[in-house]
Amino acid sequence: MENKQKVIVTVTHQNEIDYSLEQFEHDARNIARAGGTHIMINQLAKSRWVWERDRTDPYPNWGMIFLSLFKIVVPEPLKPYLPEAYAAENYKVLKERMEIARKYGLKGALSLCEPFYLPEEAYRDHPGWRGPRCEHPRRARNYYYSPCIDNAEVLKMYSYAMEKLVHEMDIEYLFIHTNDSGGGICWSNGLYPGANGPAACKHRSMADRIIGFTNALTEGARASGKQVEIDLSSSIMKKKADPGLNAIAHSLPDNVSVNRQTRSGIPLTHILDVDYEYKLAPLKNVPDVFTFAEKLEKAHQQQSRSISYILVSTDNEEYFRVIEAFNKQPTRGVQDRIAMLGKVAADIVGAEHAGELMEAWSDFQKAQIHYEDTRIEGLSWTSVNQRWINRPFVLFPHELTEEEKSYYRPYQFQANDEAQANDLLNMQCTSFIRGSYAVGLASHALEKAMERIGRAADAFLRIGERAGEELSEKLRLMADRLLLLRCFFQNAVHAMRFQDIIDSTDYDTAPEISPRWPIDADPKLLEYEALTRAEIDNTLRIIELIEGRVEQMLITAPSEELEDIFLLSPRLVDQLRKKIDLMLDHQLDGKRLFVSPNN
Numbered sequence: 357m358e359n360k361q362k363v364i365v366t367v368t369h370q371n372e373i374d375y376s377l378e379q380f381e382h383d384a385r386n387i388a389r390a391g392g393t394h395i396m397i398n399q400l401a402k403s404r405w406v407w408e409r410d411r412t413d414p415y416p417n418w419g420m421i422f423l424s425l426f427k428i429v430v431p432e433p434l435k436p437y438l439p440e441a442y443a444a445e446n447y448k449v450l451k452e453r454m455e456i457a458r459k460y461g462l463k464g465a466l467s468l469c470e471p472f473y474l475p476e477e478a479y480r481d482h483p484g485w486r487g488p489r490c491e492h493p494r495r496a497r498n499y500y501y502s503p504c505i506d507n508a509e510v511l512k513m514y515s516y517a518m519e520k521l522v523h524e525m526d527i528e529y530l531f532i533h534t535n536d537s538g539g540g541i542c543w544s545n546g547l548y549p550g551a552n553g554p555a556a557c558k559h560r561s562m563a564d565r566i567i568g569f570t571n572a573l574t575e576g577a578r579a580s581g582k583q584v585e586i587d588l589s590s591s592i593m594k595k596k597a598d599p600g601l602n603a604i605a606h607s608l609p610d611n612v613s614v615n616r617q618t619r620s621g622i623p624l625t626h627i628l629d630v631d632y633e634y635k636l637a638p639l640k641n642v643p644d645v646f647t648f649a650e651k652l653e654k655a656h657q658q659q660s661r662s663i664s665y666i667l668v669s670t671d672n673e674e675y676f677r678v679i680e681a682f683n684k685q686p687t688r689g690v691q692d693r694i695a696m697l698g699k700v701a702a703d704i705v706g707a708e709h710a711g712e713l714m715e716a717w718s719d720f721q722k723a724q725i726h727y728e729d730t731r732i733e734g735l736s737w738t739s740v741n742q743r744w745i746n747r748p749f750v751l752f753p754h755e756l757t758e759e760e761k762s763y764y765r766p767y768q769f770q771a772n773d774e775a776q777a778n779d780l781l782n783m784q785c786t787s788f789i790r791g792s793y794a795v796g797l798a799s800h801a802l803e804k805a806m807e808r809i810g811r812a813a814d815a816f817l818r819i820g821e822r823a824g825e826e827l828s829e830k831l832r833l834m835a836d837r838l839l840l841l842r843c844f845f846q847n848a849v850h851a852m853r854f855q856d857i858i859d860s861t862d863y864d865t866a867p868e869i870s871p872r873w874p875i876d877a878d879p880k881l882l883e884y885e886a887l888t889r890a891e892i893d894n895t896l897r898i899i900e901l902i903e904g905r906v907e908q909m910l911i912t913a914p915s916e917e918l919e920d921i922f923l924l925s926p927r928l929v930d931q932l933r934k935k936i937d938l939m940l941d942h943q944l945d946g947k948r949l950f951v952s953p954n955n
């Protein structure tokens with residue numbers, strides 16, 4: 357199928373920071389074969405230095421995931437404040453990737469967070485640069501200010517950085533994420549602290565502000581003989597829309613889109629995201645093929661100048677196989693999609709096992725639907741950000757010593773007091789699930805998801821028993837990853853139920869301890885003891901699945917020293933054993949709160 361649209365493809369996890377040139381070339385080859393025209397080249401080492409300034413504040417962990425222009429090119433006025441060596445290394449890597457992309461006829465694309473906050477010292481020396489506060493007040497311990505994009509000096513730096521960036525790189529598309537994660541626009545209603553900024557630019561219209569900023573980037577690119585399209589977005593999950601930004605489409609130049617809106621009314625880009633990054637990561641390389649095929653069909657029905665695929669690498673290149681099959685014969689409806697996926701499945705495991713593989717894919721899709729019904733934001737928010745997976749579940753978490761908490765507490769996304777950090781259902785100062793009824797509904801949805809995951813894992817194992825050695829190894833690995841996901845879901849059920857016990861328990865009244873006989877146990881004691889044992893057993897199962905091959909099963913930090921709030925430690929097995937020890941050490945705490953049996 358000839359596709360006149362730009363097809364922009366991203367294949368990596370934002371948190372998977374060890375991305376070699378060899379892997380990049382592998383991805384570029386797949387993208388070109390699947391009809392891609394542009395490749396996102398911006399997967400780089402995290403800007404960990406923004407967190408090192410104050411490790412007690414978790415908020416920079418969002419910002420250090422994202423790339424920004426001044427993390428690649430440091431204009432002269434910013435050199436006293438930003439690490440040039442870090443930027444120079446980023447520039448070098450992007451240039452090397454761009455050279456590889458050219459081999460396959462691909463142009464470059466970048467995803468940025470802008471205007472990204474600068475160190476406070478820059479604003480003390482240059483007060484006119486200080487733009488709006490951009491941090492989330494409940495998720496940060498410090499104030500962070502984006503540079504003011506109405507300031508002429510700031511715009512000049514952006515224009516210069518853009519000129520230098522594209523001088524040696526064929527970058528034609530920028531996706532700019534804003535009003536989140538350390539980026540923010542003056543006087544925008546979409547800022548987490550509310551509309552704010554310097555008095556000097558309060559009078560300026562939002563249209564003039566955005567056009568001035570995008571013009572600075574466009575003119576910088578033009579100075580190097582390049583043309584760029586700019587897709588600026590402040591759309592973030594369930595966050596309230598920004599009417600100020602959404603109202604300026606009629607004023608935009610042709611190469612600019614704001615929140616998917618353009619002057620022509622035709623969106624610049626339709627984004628097809630497999631929704632893996634914060635939903636299923638840190639689990640590695642598990643494709644949701646059925647959902648992707650449906651999204652792919654819908655994407656090609658949209659009227660837009662470009663399509664952007666945000667994919668995840670998989671062992672059998674399932675997503676690229678589906679794209680190639682679709683390009684040969686586009687689908688229209690569920691019957692077409694089933695037929696197409698049947699051919700893809702046969703290509704992977706042979707015609708005799710294709711039906712069984714499709715059943716596994718179908719079960720996995722249904723599991724994800726049940727998972728989404730919980731309203732849990734994703735494994736990154738729970739298992740990782742709040743360290744559900746490796747922190748101990750105890751009734752008196754405030755009594756744990758600093759040494760006992762040292763392996764997980766510094767990596768929780770909690771910017772407030774220790775009471776909130778101890779609350780298992782507090783996600784970055786947000787509770788999406790609370791109360792026995794909500795916990796019961798979410799647990800029921802996860803139990804249905806786990807049932808489906810178990811079926812899918814069994815199917816992969818059955819096919820693997822009859823497959824050749826190389827394919828069999830991949831299928832067994834996939835089955836084990838699914839079983840690991842089931843353990844993560846089980847951990848989520850235990851975390852919710854455990855916190856519900858804490859929330860519904862009277863900590864001020866001591867339980868009766870008397871020689872009266874017989875006395876039945878408080879049901880909460882029995883539930884607590886059963887949950888403790890079940891979570892210990894679940895943790896042992898996780899150890900069994902990942903020990904000796906953590907890097908095949910999970911996305912982790914490349915070293916113990918680089919663990920952060922979004923990346924688990926490569927020494928996770930040791931931490932899981934620590935969790936078990938702490939839970940066993942505190943297993944008698946139930947008797948301090950609940951009546952024990954005397955029968």
